[in-house]
Amino acid sequence: MAEKRIIKCPNCGVFNTNKEYCTNCNTLISHQKKRELKADIVKQNEIDKVIHERENPNLTERLKKHPNILYKITGWILYSAFTIVSIIGAGLAWFIAMVAAG
Template sequence: MAITRNVKCPNCGIFNKNRDYCKNCNTLISFEKRQEQKVIAYKKEELKKAKDDIANPNLAERLKKHSFWLYRIVGWVLYSAYLLVSAIGALIAWFIAMVAAG
């Protein structure tokens, strides 16, 4: 038993029976197809961000891979300082949460 679905086109107002696109203006009216397109667009955007992060590393990462040894040392110092500040921030956040919890 097939389910019939009547969907009103948001663009022209024509009712369409069991269609993904409007028969009058060819606007996408299928909820499932719109969701699939959103998921595909989201995945493409995430892939683009990941490629950008790989192609453009931050200053510490670039210095850690530099050919001159002094720059490599500076890169590791910057990276270590970043990790230290992050760890101190996490410790402070944990301490505040424990004090607030009682």
């Protein structure tokens, strides 16, 4: 037996039975449908973010792929410097955590 749902439209106040959209003003009233639409929007935003990151690499990545050898060397030096600074920072954070732990 199907479940009977009576939902009041937040826009016009008309009560609707087993409908996803209001029969009077065509406003979306189904909570399940709203959740599905919101999940689709979030998924599309994540896809757009990844596409943007792939199409617009950072400075070091662009320099590492540059055809001019001087720019390429500069890109690798910057990349190496960022990597070394990150390793030093991670080691320092680990050392401080170990000292604090006793």
